[in-house]
Amino acid sequence: MATGRGLIADFERAFDEFFDEMLIDRWKGGTGPLEFERAQVVDLADRYEVRVAAVGVDPAKIQAEVAGQRLAVRVPDKLGGLLDSSFAFSDSIDGEASTAKWFEGTLVITLPKKKGRRIALKAS
Numbered sequence: 001m002a003t004g005r006g007l008i009a010d011f012e013r014a015f016d017e018f019f020d021e022m023l024i025d026r027w028k029g030g031t032g033p034l035e036f037e038r039a040q041v042v043d044l045a046d047r048y049e050v051r052v053a054a055v056g057v058d059p060a061k062i063q064a065e066v067a068g069q070r071l072a073v074r075v076p077d078k079l080g081g082l083l084d085s086s087f088a089f090s091d092s093i094d095g096e097a098s099t100a101k102w103f104e105g106t107l108v109i110t111l112p113k114k115k116g117r118r119i120a121l122k123a124s
Helices: 004-027
Strands: 039-043 047-053 063-067 070-076 082-088 099-103 106-112
Touching (some): 039 082, 047 070
Antiparallel strands (some): 047 106
């Protein structure tokens, strides 16, 4: 049975993610969805895969960060700045098990989905 504090913590986390997505991300200037037209998100049964085409980019300068149900990716542009985009997912992501690979000008980020915990029912 969930405790009152656990429910409050879950609500606070969901509220924070909603606030970040709906307000803060929209206030950031200079970035938009067109900057990552070459990004592809694949939803598989046990994981998400995000593929970002970034030909000619130094892979050591690419930044990726996972938090909750979101992935933020920053790729250097040709003018010395960073293209910034975030992806929101319906399932929580296992950030500790997430990986990124560079293959022929494409960044492939694998984001395992967190598995729910099955609760055993005990008869009283």
